[in-house]
Amino acid sequence: MASSFDDWQERIDAVWQDAALTDDDRIARIDALAAELGEEQPVALFERAGARDSAGLETEAEPLYRRAIELGLDDQRRTRAIVQLASTIRNLGKTDEALELLRSEHEREDAAALRDEAAAFYALALASAGEPERGLSVALTALAPHLTRYTRSVTGYAAELARD
16 A cells, blocks of 8 residues: 555656646646545645645635645645645635644644744744734744854844744
8 A cells, every 4th residue: 555655646746846737737637646546535635735726726725725634634744734725825815814823833843844834934924914023033933043153143033023
């Protein structure tokens, strides 16, 4: 089973990497691959949502992300789905819900592998919600550990912004 799923994932990855595909072609190919796993398979739903999201079809992507999360994804895909769903609904004007999803994911211990990614989208949602200082604080806090110099200073400034 694992090898057949690995093969399936490789074929999905190949679709994503094919820059020659139009959005409609990418959606059609991902839908065909998703059908191999079944309509209610969470990973298939996640990939279908991502294809639509990437094509700018947020209203079609939203329910697919929600169903994939509801049915259960592994930790890394779950974090990706939460980030992508939150970004999608932020674009659809559901900023408060996006903020809550991203705050929870940013603070979730199991999301450590994609913590910086969650922070980036949390920062964007904060800016959309009229809280650019808090957003900048979140972004700088995520960036600080990656700096070769000034980590302590940037961390301090980020904390100062969060207090304002």
